[in-house]
Each structure stands twice: as C-alpha cells, then as structure tokens.
Amino acid sequence: MTALDETPTKAGRRAWLGLAVLALPTFIVAIDLFVLLLALPNLASDLHAGANQQLWITDIYGFVLAGFLVTMGTLGDRIGRRKLLIIGSLAFGIGSVACAYAPNPETLIVARAVLGIAGATLMPSTMALIATLFPNPKQMATAFGIWAATFTLGAIFGPVIGGVMLAHFWWGSVFLLGVPIMLVLVVVGPKLLPEFKNPAAGKIDPTSVVLSLLALLPTIYGIKELAKEGIELVPAASLVIGIGFGVAFVRRQNRIESPLLDMSLLRNRTIGGSIVGMLCYTSFGGGLLMLMLLYFQLVGGLSSVQAGAALVPGMVTGAIGFQVMPKLAARFRPSYVMAGGMIAAAMAFVTMTQIDADSGNWPLIIAFAASSLVGVAMPGLGANLIVGSAPPEQAGSAGSLAQMANEFGSTLGLAIYGTIGAAVYRAVVELPPGLPAGTAAEAGDSISGAAASTAGLSPEAAGALMAPAREAFVSGLNTVASIGIVVLVAAAAFVGIRMRHVPPFGQAEAAPAES
Structure with a gap:
C-alpha cells in the first residue's frame, strides 16, 4: 500500500x-x-x-x-x-x-x-x-x-x-x-x-555505490562535453563507459538482497510515469533555456544581466504555477493536470517556431512566462507523486530519483537540443564572402563564434557578419521549439494514459500502481 x-x-x-x-x-x-x-x-x-x-x-x-x-x-x-x-x-x-x-x-x-x-x-x-x-x-x-x-x-x-x-x-x-x-x-x-x-534496512553495498558513481559521473561528463565540443573521442568513450557501468549497476541491484536502489520503484506505474514525464519536460526546458539566453544577448542585444532579468517573468509565473497546480490536482486527476500543462506549454512554444531575427525579445519573454505557468505541473506534481507513491521506508530513495530526473533531464537537454540548434546553424548559415579562413570557420561554427569574430572589424563588416549568423541561429531555435512541441505532446499523451489510475489528491486510488 x-x-x-x-x-x-x-x-x-x-x-x-x-x-x-x-x-x-x-x-x-x-x-x-x-x-x-x-x-x-x-x-x-x-x-x-x-x-x-x-x-x-x-x-x-x-x-x-x-x-x-x-x-x-x-x-x-x-x-x-x-x-x-x-x-x-x-x-x-x-x-x-x-x-x-x-x-x-x-x-x-x-x-x-x-x-x-x-x-x-x-x-x-x-x-x-x-x-x-x-x-x-x-x-x-x-x-x-x-x-x-x-x-x-x-x-x-x-x-x-x-x-x-x-x-x-x-x-x-x-x-x-x-x-x-x-x-x-x-x-x-x-x-x-x-x-x-x-528499521529493516540492510547495510549499504559499497560495490553498488562505486558502480553508481562510475555510471553517473562519466555519463554526465560525456553528455556535457558532447554538447559543448561536438562528437569527440574522449566524451563519446566516457558516455559509453558510463552506460556500461549503468547496466552493471542495474544487474547488481536486481541480484543482491539489500540493493542501493530498489528497482521495483522504477516499475511502479506512478513513479516510472512521473520520471519519464519529468525527463521529457526538464530536458526541453534545459536546452531551451540555454538557447533563450543566447538569443537575448546575441540576437536581442541585451547584456548578460538584462538577459537574466528577461527570465524573471517566467520564474515568477512558474512560482505561481507551483501553488495553483496542486489545487487543480485535488479536483482533477493529476495525470490530466500534468498532461494538460504540457500541452498548454507546447501551445505557448508555438510562438518560438515563428520568431525571426527582427522579432525582438518580448515574444520570447511572454512565451516563456506563459509556458512556465502551466508547464510546472509536470515537475511539481511529478516530484510529489514519486515520493508519495513510494513506501515510507523508501521515500529518500524516491526523492533521489525525482531530483535525478531534474538534474539528468537538464543535462540531457543541453546536449540534445543544443546539438540540434548548432547543427541547424551550421547547415544554413551563409556568411559574407571574403572572410579570412579562420574567421569564417569560427563564425560558421556558432553564433558565439560569429560574435567573437567581430572583434577588430568595422561596424559595417561586423553587421554584415552578424546578420546571417542571427538568422541561422533563429532557424535553429525554431527547429528546437518545433521538436520540443512534439516531445511535450507525446509525453503528455504518455502521462495522461499511463498514470490515469491516480485519483485526485485526497481520494482513494482506483487501480493498482504496479504494472
């Protein structure tokens, strides 16, 4: 129970x-x-x-x-x-x-x-x-x-x-x-x-502790470095090594009497469904946040401090959403609230598929604020369901899974969506002719590289370089937003169906939580 x-x-x-x-x-x-x-x-x-x-x-x-x-x-x-x-x-x-x-x-x-x-x-x-x-x-x-x-x-x-x-x-x-x-x-x-x-917990298994570190640290390092540097041998090998140790960790947990992580928690429909939904939402949020900050500074012309301030409306609406969503989940099934929140957030992100280099900052600020208000239903209610659905003696383990979904999701999003945005940029950017080879290579790699390449150029030459870079970057942002919308809608469908057995908070559960 x-x-x-x-x-x-x-x-x-x-x-x-x-x-x-x-x-x-x-x-x-x-x-x-x-x-x-x-x-x-x-x-x-x-x-x-x-x-x-x-x-x-x-x-x-x-x-x-x-x-x-x-x-x-x-x-x-x-x-x-x-x-x-x-x-x-x-x-x-x-x-x-x-x-x-x-x-x-x-x-x-x-x-x-x-x-x-x-x-x-x-x-x-x-x-x-x-x-x-x-x-x-x-x-x-x-x-x-x-x-x-x-x-x-x-x-x-x-x-x-x-x-x-x-x-x-x-x-x-x-x-x-x-x-x-x-x-x-x-x-x-x-x-x-x-x-x-x-009171019935066994001893901590040192081998499992080591395996968990050998699984998570190389995996996270590999993902972060692949997102920063692209496909290179060391981060790719690190990712493969981490996944290999992750498989070994899971196998050991299924064999030993007192596992570090009880794998039955992941097989719980409520916990497993919440983790999948949180991973999908936080991964897109992590990747999008990085791209928005770059847009505000390198397309919208804001300073780093102003770019941070541009995120404040979204953080405020997110804080409001965290208070509203539990009240809705007390009247309606949490799965429907979480799924509806992700669909509503996806609708707000449609704005980001339509912006261009001349749209200014406000469309992005408003879209982020609107999506934060409704989208926080997934991480907010999801964490609650993960911990609340676990046996009381395993609530700490469940809490680590909830936090891991947030941490790993954001890291994964930086890698996946950042890579997609960079790939689109490189594919569509059309730099002005006559640039030195080094400058062209740097500017053709990323909008940050293009901005760095303008040092020492005349205002006219810098403008001619940054105009296509901004257009290419926004094309990448449009593409990432489009993919994210599809992911959020798919995640909403999964959560809405997989977790429909969970009743509104405070009511008896109508179906077993185990798959």
Whole structure:
C-alpha cells in the first residue's frame, strides 16, 4: 500500500514550521547556482584561473551532486533523513566557507566538490521529510508546491543579492550567504523535523555505490562535453563507459538482497510515469533555456544581466504555477493536470517556431512566462507523486530519483537540443564572402563564434557578419521549439494514459500502481 492509498489526518502548525525550515537549504542551493556565474569573472581574475579551471569550478558541483544522489537518498533511509540533512547542512556550510576563502583555483574546485556531495544529501532528505511531515495527500501536494516555488524564488533573488554583494565585497562573499541559514537549520531542524529511517534496512553495498558513481559521473561528463565540443573521442568513450557501468549497476541491484536502489520503484506505474514525464519536460526546458539566453544577448542585444532579468517573468509565473497546480490536482486527476500543462506549454512554444531575427525579445519573454505557468505541473506534481507513491521506508530513495530526473533531464537537454540548434546553424548559415579562413570557420561554427569574430572589424563588416549568423541561429531555435512541441505532446499523451489510475489528491486510488 502506498501513501496515495491512505487519507491520514491533516498536519498541524508544527509541520508547516518544519516546511519553512526545509525551504531554507533549497533557497540557498538555488542562490548558490546563480551567484557563482556572477562571481566567475572576478574570482577568475583574482585566482588567475584558466579557462579549463573555470569550467571545472562551474561544473564540478553538478557532476558530484548527480553522482551521489542515489547513494545519499538511500543512506538517508538507512541512518535517518533528519540526521543526514543536518550532516549535509553542516558540510554545505563548511564547503561554502572553504569556497569563500579559497587561495587558488585547485582549492576552490575541491571545495565545490564538497558542496556537491553536501547538496546531494539535501534534496532527497528534504523531499522524504516533506512526505513524513504531510501524510495527507492534499497537504503534501501543497507543501511540495511551496517547496518547489522556493527554488524558483532563489533563482529570482540570487542574481540581485549576488550583484549587491559583489558591488560591496570581494567575490568570496557570495559563498557566505548560505552559512548563517545552514546554521539556523542545524539548530532549529532537530526541534521541528521528525526523524525517520527504515528499521529493516540492510547495510549499504559499497560495490553498488562505486558502480553508481562510475555510471553517473562519466555519463554526465560525456553528455556535457558532447554538447559543448561536438562528437569527440574522449566524451563519446566516457558516455559509453558510463552506460556500461549503468547496466552493471542495474544487474547488481536486481541480484543482491539489500540493493542501493530498489528497482521495483522504477516499475511502479506512478513513479516510472512521473520520471519519464519529468525527463521529457526538464530536458526541453534545459536546452531551451540555454538557447533563450543566447538569443537575448546575441540576437536581442541585451547584456548578460538584462538577459537574466528577461527570465524573471517566467520564474515568477512558474512560482505561481507551483501553488495553483496542486489545487487543480485535488479536483482533477493529476495525470490530466500534468498532461494538460504540457500541452498548454507546447501551445505557448508555438510562438518560438515563428520568431525571426527582427522579432525582438518580448515574444520570447511572454512565451516563456506563459509556458512556465502551466508547464510546472509536470515537475511539481511529478516530484510529489514519486515520493508519495513510494513506501515510507523508501521515500529518500524516491526523492533521489525525482531530483535525478531534474538534474539528468537538464543535462540531457543541453546536449540534445543544443546539438540540434548548432547543427541547424551550421547547415544554413551563409556568411559574407571574403572572410579570412579562420574567421569564417569560427563564425560558421556558432553564433558565439560569429560574435567573437567581430572583434577588430568595422561596424559595417561586423553587421554584415552578424546578420546571417542571427538568422541561422533563429532557424535553429525554431527547429528546437518545433521538436520540443512534439516531445511535450507525446509525453503528455504518455502521462495522461499511463498514470490515469491516480485519483485526485485526497481520494482513494482506483487501480493498482504496479504494472
């Protein structure tokens, strides 16, 4: 029997205070992701970090976090979710201080890796504790909506707070923002958060931990590098190696008595359907976000700060959507709400198939805002269903799967949709004649390369170079939007049919969740 089969009593004031505590690390993690990008130029200058070191500084957090999610989700189920959250919060605070005072790039990279390990403890533990605090399905859906909106608010305020800090203090100050908040969680958390662990859990299998890391880290690295550099031997080999270890990991989980990840969770119709839907939605969102930022800056003429501000309306509507969708899912079947949200988002993206280089920024801003309002039904309700459908003793593992769908989906989207956009650009761009060979090669590879190639050119020559580059880039964006629409509609059909057995939140389930 799953949590969705029950109609427990409602949680009280203490639970909502506990949710406020759980929102703290989520808010800080969101801010941390964005302030680093703002601080990167300053820290690169002060620490004399090269281009490759800068990439590792920005990427190592996500690599390590994704690699440890499965392990930490299961570890929380075994040793206690509150205990793991407290330990992770302490580690995050220590890692933040180490980042702030890093004397060289190597130390900063190691400190960011520590933050990644700590971050992997936070999200699965938080999701599982929300399920423990709010056993009532309606309240759980509302709580997950508030929790998800907290991340969006962190993304909104992160650049603003980071900009103020960088204007008055040194680059390391942005990493200290989370330290006092993590200390509050460490002090208050034990008083407001319940402890829960699986009393029948076996020991952690070290071989499975190693296999999970060997599967996830090379896979994510390969996908990211293929998206950046195209088809090359090392990232392609890394991807193949990661997939091979992934197969070995799955086989081992099916054989051993106490698996790191119970594969029956993935065979659950509600959990499996939610993961597929979230992967489809977040992958398109990840790829589209990168292309929109490039459009705002290199086609729409905005600065990097203005481009970030152009995303704020979409983040605000997304935060609103996270509050509205649980209420709809209490009246209608969640599968229909999620499917309807993806179809409505696909309709908003139709605008992106029609824009050209002279359309300006507002059509894209409005389309993103409209799609965010309705599209968040899939990740918001999906995370709730994944955790709520798992047995209580496996909620941490389920939370790691939900977070993995978001992390892996965004990474996959950057690779797939970014590659498609780049391929269209290269296929259709028509550069002006007479360009030096090196300039033509760089400008013909990407719109970023074209923009870089304008250095030293006269305004007339730069304009003649960028005009076809902008048109080719927008053609790629049109193509990506068209493909994404098809993917979202197909995912909506899958979710609507596969998960139609799930009743509105708070009602008894009409059909078994197992396939």
